[in-house]
Amino acid sequence: MSEPIEPTRRAGDEAQAETGGNRAAPLHSRRDFIAATAAAVAGLGLAPGIRLVEVAAAKPDDEPASAKVRWGMLIDTTRCQTGCDACVSACNKENHLGETRNPRTDAQWIRKIDLTEEQTGQSLSLPMLCQHCDNAPCVDVCPTGASFKRADGIVLVDRHICIGCRYCMMACPYKARSFVHEPHEDQNPLVPRGQGTVESCTLCVHRLDRGGTPACVEACAGEGHHAMLFGDLNDPQSAIARRLREVKSTEVRADLKLGTAIRYEGL
Amino acid sequence: MADYTYVDRPGRPAAFWGLLALGAFFLLAAFAAFLDFEHHGHIVSGMDNQIVWGVPHVFAVFLIVAASGVLNVASIGTVFGKLPYKPHAPLSGLLALALLAGGLAVVAADLGRPDRLIVAMTHFNFKSIFAINMLFYSGFFAIVAAYLVTLMERSLKPYARPLGFLAFFWRLALTTATGSIFGFLVARSAYGSAIMAPMFIIYSFAYGLAIFLVAQAAMAAWSGGRPDAATLARMKNLLAVFVGAALYFTAVMHLTSLYFAKQAAYERFILLDGGVHTLMFWLGQVGVGGVLPLVLLLAPGSCGRRVVVASLLVVLGGLAQMWVTIIGGQAWPLEIFPGYRVSSSFQDGVINPYAPTLGEFALGFGGFALAFVITLIAVRVLRFQPQGAAAGAGSED
Structure with a gap:
């Protein structure tokens, strides 16, 4: 049986979850650490001189997530390019998603949506992912508490106690969650996936806790679009907090008052 | 009030075993x-990331709703003191337990991780509300089981009323909690009310009583008798x-929804051009499940x-x-960006197909x-079928 739910769980808890009956490989191998560090460094190197993203300080594994931090993202729809899906590809590669090529059952943690305003005809493109709501409906409706919010605002699924009822998928206003419909062999040990459980964007918590940034943000910067600004909403000096003070940004379905951590500019 | 007794071991053994085999076939x-499902995953079902609850949930929610409704027959006798219903209370309680067991078994079997x-x-x-429902279901089993015992054991009769x-x-x-599973879904056009x-x-009242009447008629046929005419007329x-x-509540829901401009497209979908869903609504829910039964029930003779x-x-x-409500x-696509036409690789903005x-x-x-099997075995080994002149026609006043 699983351990009791703690309000402040760490990425390591996720990574150690069961994956379709198989235990995930040990986390803390030197190779994993070097790979994660190299990826983070490479990501930063893509945009020398510009502090595109707030870099999370790596923290010890036994230290819980801190409520002093509130991770968030500002997506500039005027910079997001129609037809570009670098963020989606990066997410799929990072988390080993989408390998069966069945669009109706494959997991999609992030997707590009093309929009056309009905009255004006204005069109735009944007990435949609878990909005990491403050008042997350998925967390509210989950019968076992498997859907939970970390102290730093990241909404995750505890794969130990998800029973696969899919009520969270019914409740999510953003269709941000996917159900694992079949067994998956080729898994990222840092991102275990279990058949019969629900999953969604983790903001690449496994990278974040080691001082990295989400793969999608890195990929967007790598393409030179810089449409995704990631950082700590609670730090008034962070680039995202300063930008949010300067420009008009909106929550998607703001009428629901969910307090999303992902905000959109130009929508 | 005159006395009534219960039929002991109704039906022929051959019929019992035959019916049991039929039930066992469907269970297998x-x-x-x-x-x-458990071995290959839900990929073998027609459900996907858009239609996350499918036909199993249609049956499961129906059975759970009917389970609470079928208990009404007992409640009318015990709570409201209508004597003609009292002899039928044990069967009512038994059906409530059996239907709930059936509904919950389907929910459990459809879980992504039933082992958990x-x-x-x-x-x-x-x-x-899902977790709260589980507590209500467990409590229902315990309370109705205890109630059933007090109904069937004469020495415990004083406890039957409380x-x-x-x-x-x-x-x-x-x-209320079962309906709220849908009522609490704030973001979808069809729910959140x-x-x-x-x-x-009110659906449960209708479905439960309908199942009770079918079960009662089947049991009467099994033992060669027929349901009491006076009770049947009341029911x-x-x-x-x-x-x-x-039908009234259904009409109010749709008329209210039609009044809101933001709901107009969804209502048009269900009521006019939703294909199988529109057919299920008008032909199934309204026609077969509403108008036709009313004509049959209210016609003289x-x-x-x-x-x-x-x-x-x-x-x-x-x-x-349940198909219309759940499927x-x-x-109908989730409206994430009201006022925009949308398209994506994740079926945003499209009517989601479903082939169970x-x-x-x-x-x-x-x-x-x-x-069915639970009821069949219970009525065979215990006494559930009332008989005698007063079985249904007892005077209540």
């Missing part, structure tokens, strides 16, 4: 489907009232066979209603089969 088919059922019973998020009251209020709360809870209660009228009320046919139609209409509600598989139907029918 459901078990095979369960193993298929114990997790669902030991980890509760009390903000989740337990009957408790069971009645518990069942109202349970159906307070009317869901009372509407599910017939009551079923007509419930079916009419169900002898009622015996017509009541059974009308009850069967109410059951079919109930399944159609139709998900088929045989396995899903097998699971659903398995729920009915479990309820």
Whole structure:
């Protein structure tokens, strides 16, 4: 049986979850650490001189997530390019998603949506992912508490106690969650996936806790679009907090008052 | 009030074993489907990331709603003191337990991780109406089982009334919570309405009584008798009232929804151009499950066979209603960006297709089969079928 739910769980808890009956490989191998560090460094190197993203300080594994931090993202729809899906590809590669090529059952943690305003005809493109709501409906409706919010605002699924009822998928206003419909062999040990459980964007918590940034943000910067600004909403000096003070940004379905951590500019 | 007795071991043994084999066949088919889902994942079903709840849920929610409704027959006798209903109270309680067991078995079998059922019973998020429902279901089993014992054991008769009251209020709360599973979904056009809870209660009245009438007629036929005419006439009228009320609530829900501009497109989908969902609504829920039973129930003349046919139609209409509510509600795309036309690789902005598989139907029918087998064995080994002149016609005043 699983351990009791703690309000402040760490990425390591996720990574150690069961994956379709198989235990995930040990986390803390030197190779994993070097790979994660190299990826983070490479990501930063893509945009020398510009502090595109707030870099999370790596923290010890036994230290819980801190409520002093509130991770968030500002997506500039005027910079997001129609037809570009670098963020989606990066997410799929990072988390080993989408390998069966069945669009109706494959997991999609992030997707590009093309929009056309009905009255004006204005069109735009944007990435949609878990909005990491403050008042997350998925967390509210989950019968076992498997859907939970970390102290730093990241909404995750505890794969130990998800029973696969899919009520969270019914409740999510953003269709941000996917159900694992079949067994998956080729898994990222840092991102275990279990058949019969629900999953969604983790903001690449496994990278974040080691001082990295989400793969999608890195990929967007790598393409030179810089449409995704990631950082700590609670730090008034962070680039995202300063930008949010300067420009008009909106929550998607703001009428629901969910307090999303992902905000959109130009929508 | 005159006395009544119960038939001991009704029916011929051959008929019992034959019916048991029939039930076992459907249970085995459901078990095979369960193993298929469990082993290969839900990829073998017609459900996907857009239609996340499918045919198994249509059957499961119907059975759970009907379970609470079928207890009404007992409640009318115990709580409201209507004597003609009292002899039928044990069968009513038994059917309530059997139907709930069937419905919950389907829900459990459809879980992505059915092996973690114990997790669902030991980890509760009390903000989740789903978790609260699980407590209501467990409580329902305990309360109705105790109530049933007091109904069947003469020395415990004094406890029947308080337990009957408790069971009645518990069942109202349970159906409120079941309807709220949909009522609490804020983001989807089809749900997120307070009317869901009372509407599910009135649906449960109709579906439960319909199942009771079918079961009663089947048991009477099994033992070579026929249901008491006076009681049947009362229940017939009551079923007509419930079916009419169900239609009324359905009409109010859609008319209210039509008034809101933001709901117009969804209402147009369900009421006019939703294909199979529109057909399920008008032909299934309204026609077969509403208008036709009303005509049969309210037409003058002898009622015996017509009541059974009308009850069967109410059951079919109930399944159609669950299809419209559960599948139709998900088929309509989630409106994430009101005022925009949208498209994506994740089926945003499109009507979601759904083709249920045989396995899903097998699971659903398995729920009915479990309820059937439980009832069959119970009525064979215990005494549930009243007999005697007063079995139904007892004077109440």
